[in-house]
Amino acid sequence: MHKQYTSVSPTDDISVKTENGPQQKKRRYIRKEGSCNVVFRHVPEEWLLFVTDIFTTLVEIRWRVMFLIFALSYILSWLFFGILYWVIALAHGDTKNNTSPCVYEVRSFTAAFLFSLETQTTIGYGFRGMSENCMIAIIVVTIQDVISCFIDTFVIGIVVAKMASARKRAQTVGFSNCAVINLRDGYLCLSWRIGDFRRNHLVEGTARAQIVHSTMHATGKIDITYEDMVIQQRDIVLVTPTTIFHRIEPGSPLYSMSLVDLRKADFELVVSFTYTDDSTGMLHQTRTSYTPAEILWGQLFQEMIRVSRRHYRVDYTLFNHTAKVLVPEVSAEDYELKKQLRPSPRHSPRHSPRSSPRPSPRSQRQNHHEKLLTPPKVTVELVTDSHPEPTVSTSQAENQHQDTLSLPNDLTSTEI
Incomplete structure (x- = not known):
């Protein structure tokens, strides 16, 4: 290699020396x-920022915190309106066997809390109900129904947004x-x-x-x-x-x-x-x-x-x-x-057409003249034959060899 x-x-031990010794792990x-390893401290009006954008705050919090907040929102609303119904019953004298009460069968705080819960969740057991004798109680029931619709819509919207959060898809x-x-x-x-x-x-x-x-x-x-x-x-x-x-x-x-x-x-x-x-x-x-x-x-x-x-x-x-x-x-x-300094085998200087100089016309004429002065090369092949050769006189043999070896003038520059 x-x-x-x-x-x-990645497990190989490669020693790396630094000037300041071993570096502290950061x-x-x-x-x-994918979460950011950043913690914010002393943010001005931090709680106000969270309350202003309460929807985003509830979407980003954890599920257990969100369930706790939603449970408290329902329980506190039931408790708040139960106290109002109990105060109305005390003011109207419903606890003393009144014949025309504001709310039927509400003679204690427990009964007032149960009436608030049944009204907001639309349970309606049939024992407790409103009467037309007290307008203030009718107004309180109307307000409670409207607030109940807002709480339900808010809870459902937060849960859907949190389940469809981009973090889960990520x-x-x-x-x-x-x-x-x-x-x-x-x-x-x-x-x-x-x-x-x-x-x-x-x-x-x-x-x-x-x-x-x-x-x-x-x-x-x-x-x-x-x-x-x-x-x-x-x-x-x-x-x-x-x-x-x-x-x-x-x-x-x-x-x-x-x-x-x-x-x-x-x-x-x-x-x-x-x-x-x-x-x-x-x-x-x-x-x-x-x-x-x-x-x-x-x-x-x-x-x-x-x-x-x-x-x-x-x-x-x-x-x-x-x-x-x-x-x-x-x-x-x-x-x-290193790749630029390394010679390429396909474009070597010996075989590259650009590296060799182009011959001039004068040198071409000199090379042609030298080829004309070189004597021609003749290849003679001897063939033995079993048939008897005819007798030829010496003068005829010399003339025959002369005719065989004589070359025309225009073929002096070629090889036979």
Whole structure:
């Protein structure tokens, strides 16, 4: 195997010496599942912002918190209107066996709470009911019915929006656990794989990648910079798992980075895929990140698509599987420079028509004159025959040889 090439495993121990000793492991900027590893502190008027956009707040909170809030909203409304009915019963004297009460069969606070619950949930057991003797009680029942409709609508809308959230659909579109670097069409390329695990496929999608650098200064200041990466064929239809690749060429953040430089580099590759679902028509986004330890040098994703008689079969057990390939350890910049300096066997200087000088007319005339001065070459073949040869005189034999070896003037420059 040539010294320039090697197959590297992610578990291989490659010693990298740094000037400041071992580097401290940094936190991820984007977690593997796609959530941001960012916590906000001391936000001005934070509670006011959450209350102002209460719908988005309830959609983003966890299910157990949402169920607790909705249960409390019903219970507190029943309790509030039950207190109102109890106050009305006390003021009207319904607890003292009044013959014309505002609410029938409401003589205690428990009965008032049950009447509020039955009114808001429209149970109607038949024991308790309103009478036309008290207008204030009729107004309270009307207000409670209207508020009950608003609570039911709000709860149903929040539950539907939370179930159809883009985060749940994003969990069915996944990235590979690692990214790989290998040769593709003679160029070093960084690639990763993305696939849709559901049968209802996406309408269209756009892939994007950025390099995120976080630099910490001695004063404690942290600078976060972003570098966009050019992706070939970024607009795709995700019917089958697709390998997205970035060609490491001039202008790429990885152009001057070799294997050793990659192992001691400090950055984070953030990739995302924005797409439209064909079932709901909603816009979703799935994202993840790769650290330099998760970028495998000299690896290639295994093929997971097979063609049968009637279908294309996709084996998702090979989604994260890679195989070792021969890849130069040098950077893409050094690799391109070595390719330019390497002579091509098809265009050697000895055989190239452009490398040899074109003969001048004067030299062509000299070569033609030299060919005319060279004596002709004659090939004589001796044939033995069993038949007796006729006797020929010496003079006739000499004349015969002279006739045989004489050549015309116009054939002096050819070979016989």
